[in-house]
Amino acid sequence: MNALTLPDIAAQASRQALPLEWVGMCGIALPVVIDGQRTAAKADAGVSLDDGEARGIHMSRLYLALEMLEQENLNPALLHRVLQRFLDSHDGLAHSAYLRLHFDLLLKRPALVSPLTGWKRYPLSIEARLKNAMFHVELKIDVPYSSTCPCSAALSRQLIQQQFVEDFANRPLQHADVLAWLGSTQGIVATPHSQRSTAELRLRLDDFLDELPLIALINDAESALGTAVQTAVKRADEQAFALANGQNLMFCEDAARRLNQALRRSPGVNAFHLRVVHAESLHAHDAVAESRWNWEV
Numbered sequence: 001m002n003a004l005t006l007p008d009i010a011a012q013a014s015r016q017a018l019p020l021e022w023v024g025m026c027g028i029a030l031p032v033v034i035d036g037q038r039t040a041a042k043a044d045a046g047v048s049l050d051d052g053e054a055r056g057i058h059m060s061r062l063y064l065a066l067e068m069l070e071q072e073n074l075n076p077a078l079l080h081r082v083l084q085r086f087l088d089s090h091d092g093l094a095h096s097a098y099l100r101l102h103f104d105l106l107l108k109r110p111a112l113v114s115p116l117t118g119w120k121r122y123p124l125s126i127e128a129r130l131k132n133a134m135f136h137v138e139l140k141i142d143v144p145y146s147s148t149c150p151c152s153a154a155l156s157r158q159l160i161q162q163q164f165v166e167d168f169a170n171r172p173l174q175h176a177d178v179l180a181w182l183g184s185t186q187g188i189v190a191t192p193h194s195q196r197s198t199a200e201l202r203l204r205l206d207d208f209l210d211e212l213p214l215i216a217l218i219n220d221a222e223s224a225l226g227t228a229v230q231t232a233v234k235r236a237d238e239q240a241f242a243l244a245n246g247q248n249l250m251f252c253e254d255a256a257r258r259l260n261q262a263l264r265r266s267p268g269v270n271a272f273h274l275r276v277v278h279a280e281s282l283h284a285h286d287a288v289a290e291s292r293w294n295w296e297v
């Protein structure tokens with residue numbers, strides 16, 4: 001049997017003539033190149049099936065077009081070319097092409113004080129679409145950070161004051177005694193709760209960017225939030241982290257507002273929808289805030 005005799009079901013007429021919005025493959029294993037580094041990604045590749053009479057699309061043509069992503073640094077022009085190939089290979093069948101790439105971006109991060117460094121993982125998806133000759137790219141990046149509850153900090157300070165009044169009642173204040181008390185567990189009778197938190201950023205990019213500003217956007221978000229989670233940590237780093245958190249108390253509303261302000265200024269961002277999730281240690285549920293800018297659904 002040769003290829004000419006193989007049955008081609010996709011080329012048959014559909015029994016039920018109906019166009020479909022998205023047809024393709026999800027979860028394709030694929031190496032992509034980010035800043036010169038090969039990174040394991042998963043791809044979802046699809047097109048619209050606008051010809052309602054056609055039975056199916058040609059999955060292999062989408063799959064083979066993805067090879068273009070293996071060698072070249074991932075950038076908007078490359079994504080555009082891949083999507084154009086999806087459409088060219090489905091001439092008369094499809095008018096819209098879609099590609100989603102999911103991968104973890106690993107960035108090497110320095111410790112706060114010591115000379116150590118370590119890797120930090122940022123889950124990332126890039127969604128590109130080509131529709132009516134219009135090309136759009138959207139990023140979804142999860143940025144982990146630490147947040148300390150300002151209310152809990154105030155309540156703790158009040159308890160520390162009460163303990164001070166109790167322990168030093170009817171006693172002349174001696175500098176050495178106060179210093180020793182401050183260094184004791186009595187001195188910090190209560191601690192505020194803090195939590196590992198996540199900023200889930202969905203960002204629509206300018207259509208004519210040369211590069212995907214992945215690292216710049218993560219850095220912008222982390223500096224707006226102030227207390228990024230750490231990698232390698234010695235005690236000196238942990239102490240600096242405790243100080244940074246004490247000086248950076250925030251509710252989820254504060255985090256969302258700060259990110260909103262920072263991302264509006266980030267080059268290349270046209271619109272965003274952000275969601276911050278504070279995985280509270282106070283409760284078994286999360287505190288969540290969302291904010292949008294220029295975001296039309």
Ligand SMILES: Nc1nc2c(ncn2[C@@H]2O[C@H](COP(=O)(O)OP(=O)(O)OP(=O)(O)O)[C@@H](O)[C@H]2O)c(=O)[nH]1
Nearest residue numbers: 006007008009010011055056057058059060061062
């Ligand atoms: N359209 C479609 N194809 C599927 C599906 N599941 C598996 N396939 C298979 O995907 C394979 C590749 O399809 P095509 O790209 O049309 O393969 P082909 O006809 O050899 O390639 P061309 O000559 O380029 O059209 C076929 O063997 C299909 O049967 C499905 O749900 N829909």
